[in-house]
Structure formats: structure tokens, C-alpha cells
Amino acid sequence: MSRNYIYELSGLEDGKRVDIAGWVQDIRKLKNVAFLMVRDNTGIIQATLKLDNETTKHMINELTRESVIKLTGILNKHSPAKGGVEVQTIDLSLLNRSLTPLPLGIADPVEADFDTRFNNRFLDLRKPERLKIFHVESELLWGIRKFLNSEHFVEVHTPKIVAAATEGGADLFGVKYFEKNAYLNQSPQLYKEMLMSAGFDRVFEVGPAFRAEEHNTPRHLNEFTSIDIEMSFSDHNDAMSMLERSVKAGIESVALSNTFRDLDSTEIEVPEIPFPRISYQKCIDYLHKNGVEMEFGVDFSPEQLKIVGEQFKSFYFITEWPSQVRAFYTMPKENNNLVTNSFDLQYRDKEITSGAQRIHEVDMLEKRLKEKGLNPADFEFHLKAFRYGMPPHAGWGLGLERLTMILLDLQNIREVSLFPRDRTRIVP
RNA sequence: GCCCCGAUAGUGUAGUGGCCUAUCAUACGAGCCUGUCGAGCUCGUGACACGGGUCCAAAUCCCGUUCGGGGCGCCA
Structure with a gap:
């Protein structure tokens, strides 16, 4: 089926014969002429249709909004229509008729x-502003992928079905695995680290992460897409540098892309690097200075984070988190065991990434497991990889939906998920 | 898991005990209009989440159920 994409029509010459295909977004029928607003994934254009015979009149009466059509016509670039471009229809065919009324209007x-929107997501996604979100997300990811590839990272795929509660903390979804009980993985963390022992040097993975947390907020999903990296012979500073450059590369890719075509383009601001660093302790000091209570050793509340975030206009790192609030594998800071070589990347009051230098010595790792109330025996498959030559390493995990959300200034993470999985929704 | 709020035509809403035979917009259907563009105009179809209770009288008050929204908590 040869056809012209709608966005390219304005670049073609007047009087040219064109074929377009798409959805009829709106039908305006007058006595002798009808106007169809035809939409494809690149844009929308008006097609005119002379109602000078019974066949055409009948067809127009049969047409419904959101039906799929194909039409051949002559390009008119001197049209009184908005944008000055329209197509004079010569031949119209109905490929698939839509039922009426629509469960939700486009x-x-x-x-x-x-x-209503998520129950009818396929229709909701027909709106150009929704489609745009996923074009941006795709472009963002391509930018990050290309950057990591240029930095010699290998893209890997680790199992999502795992045997044990991997890290403690977050709850896992259970699944039946033949005669065994298994779980959906909450993060590729342990596998990425094993690949450091395997000598991969630098790996990244883009994949789903599952969290069986009963949270009900505009910033959490129970299934989300995580961009994870791990790098050998590196510390937290190397990881932060790699992160800020990845984020910049991703956003640059969006800013430079032709993703938007003739859709409303958003002003995308490419951030300056390096991003500011502020330590956890400095955040507490700042809160105290502003008369807000906060004790060392707990995570920030949304309210506290809002205040901390006021100091920065875009991205910044919070570093040196206390070991109480970080995972067992996080490397303690030299000369100060209360804090760790860890960081979160924040955008104002929103957390996007969590990362750290990891512990590479098995004795320390076992000690930390016990301190966290976990049983080292359950982690034997993982600890083994540390006993035969594990290089020092660091890494991070970045929430793709959260980054996209920030870029487009969306208020609910569900907007950035095609078919979100939240506390109650598993359909569609 | 806790607190607060909500559920009325396909969609989004008004309606705080009788004036509800339920408002308005949009969608949908029929028609009018020689070019519309948030088209316009006329006519029409279409709804009180479910179960129980109070009351002479319930969309409206009470209880429960289901579903949803907001906030918090939980959360590498």
C-alpha cells in the first residue's frame, strides 16, 4: 500500500496526486461538500469531498469518526483551510468502519x-499529544543507548524470573515455576554484579523491574522500565559522571530529533553538566536552617524533598547517604562508616536514579547482609562470584518513565506507561 | 496498610429530602445549510454503581459492597 505521510504533504508541490491513509478524526458535512479531518501518526490534514453523486453521498453517510480510510486526491496548497494545505479527494475507500459512539472522544x-482513558487506552493513545510522549521516550532511550555504546558498554539481558528474594526491602511478586516457587525480579542488580566478576567490564540493561509494593502515588508503578549500568574498576564518582553524560545525551537526542514532526513541539532544554552535588548531611542542614525537622538515618519525606529541591532548578545529585537507607551491597565511605559512596539523581523533588560504588570484598558483603537482617546462605549464588576475583565496581539504575515524565512535565507516571501496572490495574 | 474524597446518558458535568417526568455541554441519530475548520441551526435518543435501611416522600440521609481519585506510608 503506497502512501504519503501527512507531515510530508506540505513539502510536496501543488497539484500533485497523493495517497493518504489514516483515521477520520472529524467529519463536517455540508450540502454539496464534505470535509474530513484525516489523521495518521504524523499529523492531520483536511480532505474535501464533492457531494455530487449518490455513491459519494451514501459513503459519507456511512462514515463514522475514527473509521480507517484510504484516499487518493490532488494536493491543494492554496486552500482556505488552516495551514493552507488540503487534499481534493478523487477516490475514497473505507478500510474499516468504527462503531459509534466512541467510548472516549478523540x-x-x-x-x-x-x-476511562486507561480502560480505552488504544483510543486514548490516538491523541497526538499522547503519541508524542512515547516518541520522546523512544528518542530519549536511543540517545542513552548510543551514548553507552560509544562508551563501550555491552547491552545485556538478565533473567526476570528469579529464585529468591534478591535484596530484601522491596516485596516481590511470586510466580509458579513448574514445581518451584519463583519471583519476578525487582532489579538486575545482582546479575549485573556477577557480570563484573565475569569480566564484562561495562554492561547496561534496559528492562522491566517489578515491585510488589502497595504504593498508590503519581510516581510509582509496579512494573517499570529500568536502565541499569554497571562498570568495573570504577567508583561512585565515575558512575555519576557516566550518569550525567547519559542523561544529557538522551535529552540532546530528543531535542535534536524530528520526532515531533508537525506535532506541537515542547521546549526541551538540554541540561548543563556536571550536575551539582549536595551531600545528604548538607540537605539535613538546609532543612534545619529552614526550620524543618529531619534526623540522620532516614529517607526524606516528599515534603522535605520539595524543600531540598528548591535550591536547584533542574538535575542534582544527593550523595553520601547513610548506610541505614541503602542496600547491603553499597560501599561504605572510607574513614566514615556512617555514610556510603552512594548517590541519587534528583530533578527538583523527584528521584530518578539511585546508584553507588558497590562492595567488592566478600567478607564485608557478608557482614553487611547480616547487618541488614538477611541470610548470606540465601545469597550464595551471588557471593560465589565475589570469591574468585571481583573487580571494584559501581553502577546505577535509572527509571525511564520518571525521566520522560520530567522532560515533558507530566504529573502522573501512568501517562508515560502505555499500559500501566499500578496497585489495582492489570487490564488492559 | 492508613487518612480524606467520589460514583448521575457514550464522554464530562449540574443537582444537599418534595419544585427531578433529572441540568448543561459534547458525542450519537434524523434534517437544514455551496467551504467548514471548536462550523451553525432545528428535532430526537440516551443516565442516578450495587444491596439493604430511615422517611408520607431518597439522585440527595444512614449502613454495607464494588469500583475509582487525592494524600501519606511502604519503596536499590
Whole structure:
């Protein structure tokens, strides 16, 4: 089926014969002429249709909004239509008729509720502003992938079905695995580290992470996409540098892309690097200075994070987190065991990435496991990799949805998930 | 898991005990209009989440259920 994409029509010459295909977003029927607003994934254009015979009249009466059509016509670049470009229809064929009324309107001025939108997500996604979100996300990821590739990272795929509670902390979803009980992995952390022992030097993975947490917030999903890296012979500073350059590369890729075509393009601001660093302790000091209570050794509340974030206009790192709030594998700071060589990447009050230098000495790792109330025996498959030559290493995990959300200034993470999995939704 | 709030046509809403035979917009259907562009105009179809209770009378008050929203907590 040869066809012209709608966004390219304005670049073609007047009077040219064109074939377009897409959805009929709106139909305006007058006595002798009808106007169809035809949309494909690149844009929308008006097609005119002379109602000068019974066949055409009948066809127009049969047409419904959101039906799929194909039409051949002559490009008119001197049209009184908005944008000055329209197509004079010569031949119209209905490829698939839509039922009426629609469960949610595409062209209607009334916006549907969240629940209605996600119950009819395939329709909701037909709106150009929704489609745009996923184009941006794709472009962002391509930018990061290309950058990591240029830094000699190998893209890997680790198992999502795992045997044991991997890290403590987050709850896992259980699955039946033949005669055994298994779980959906909450992060590729342990596998990435084993690959450091395996000599991969630098790996990254883009994949789903599952968290069986009963949270109900605009910034959590129970299944989200995590971009994870791990790098050998590196510390937390190397990892932070790699992170800020990855984020910049991703955003640059969005800014330079032609993703938007003729859709409304958003102002994408490429951030300056290096991002500012502020230690956990300095954040507490800042809160105290502003009359807000906060004790050492706990995570920030959303309210506290909002205050901390006021100091920065975009991305910044919070470093040196206390070991109480970090995972067992996080490397303690030399000369100060209360804090760790760890960091979070924040955007104002939102956490996007968590990372750290990892412990590479097995004795220390076992000690930390016990301190966290975990049983080293459960981690034997993992600890083994540390006994035969594990290089020092560091890494991070970045929430793709969260980064996209920030870039587009969206208020709910579900907007950035095609089919979000939250506390109650598993369909569609 | 805790607290707060909500559920009315396909969609989004108004309606705080009788004036509800339920408002408005949009969608949908029929028609009018020689070019619309948030088209316009006329007519029409279409709804009180479910179960129980209070009351002469319930969309409206009470209880429960289901579903949803917001905030918090939980959360490498």
C-alpha cells in the first residue's frame, strides 16, 4: 500500500496526486461538500469531498469518526483551510468502519477521566499529544543507548524470573515455576554484579523491574522500565559522571530529533553538566536552617524533598547517604562508616536514579547482609562470584518513565506507561 | 496498610429530602445549510454503581459492597 505521510504533504508541490491513509478524526458535512479531518501518526490534514453523486453521498453517510480510510486526491496548497494545505479527494475507500459512539472522544472538547482513558487506552493513545510522549521516550532511550555504546558498554539481558528474594526491602511478586516457587525480579542488580566478576567490564540493561509494593502515588508503578549500568574498576564518582553524560545525551537526542514532526513541539532544554552535588548531611542542614525537622538515618519525606529541591532548578545529585537507607551491597565511605559512596539523581523533588560504588570484598558483603537482617546462605549464588576475583565496581539504575515524565512535565507516571501496572490495574 | 474524597446518558458535568417526568455541554441519530475548520441551526435518543435501611416522600440521609481519585506510608 503506497502512501504519503501527512507531515510530508506540505513539502510536496501543488497539484500533485497523493495517497493518504489514516483515521477520520472529524467529519463536517455540508450540502454539496464534505470535509474530513484525516489523521495518521504524523499529523492531520483536511480532505474535501464533492457531494455530487449518490455513491459519494451514501459513503459519507456511512462514515463514522475514527473509521480507517484510504484516499487518493490532488494536493491543494492554496486552500482556505488552516495551514493552507488540503487534499481534493478523487477516490475514497473505507478500510474499516468504527462503531459509534466512541467510548472516549478523540476530537471532543471534553477530557475523559483517568480510568476511562486507561480502560480505552488504544483510543486514548490516538491523541497526538499522547503519541508524542512515547516518541520522546523512544528518542530519549536511543540517545542513552548510543551514548553507552560509544562508551563501550555491552547491552545485556538478565533473567526476570528469579529464585529468591534478591535484596530484601522491596516485596516481590511470586510466580509458579513448574514445581518451584519463583519471583519476578525487582532489579538486575545482582546479575549485573556477577557480570563484573565475569569480566564484562561495562554492561547496561534496559528492562522491566517489578515491585510488589502497595504504593498508590503519581510516581510509582509496579512494573517499570529500568536502565541499569554497571562498570568495573570504577567508583561512585565515575558512575555519576557516566550518569550525567547519559542523561544529557538522551535529552540532546530528543531535542535534536524530528520526532515531533508537525506535532506541537515542547521546549526541551538540554541540561548543563556536571550536575551539582549536595551531600545528604548538607540537605539535613538546609532543612534545619529552614526550620524543618529531619534526623540522620532516614529517607526524606516528599515534603522535605520539595524543600531540598528548591535550591536547584533542574538535575542534582544527593550523595553520601547513610548506610541505614541503602542496600547491603553499597560501599561504605572510607574513614566514615556512617555514610556510603552512594548517590541519587534528583530533578527538583523527584528521584530518578539511585546508584553507588558497590562492595567488592566478600567478607564485608557478608557482614553487611547480616547487618541488614538477611541470610548470606540465601545469597550464595551471588557471593560465589565475589570469591574468585571481583573487580571494584559501581553502577546505577535509572527509571525511564520518571525521566520522560520530567522532560515533558507530566504529573502522573501512568501517562508515560502505555499500559500501566499500578496497585489495582492489570487490564488492559 | 492508613487518612480524606467520589460514583448521575457514550464522554464530562449540574443537582444537599418534595419544585427531578433529572441540568448543561459534547458525542450519537434524523434534517437544514455551496467551504467548514471548536462550523451553525432545528428535532430526537440516551443516565442516578450495587444491596439493604430511615422517611408520607431518597439522585440527595444512614449502613454495607464494588469500583475509582487525592494524600501519606511502604519503596536499590
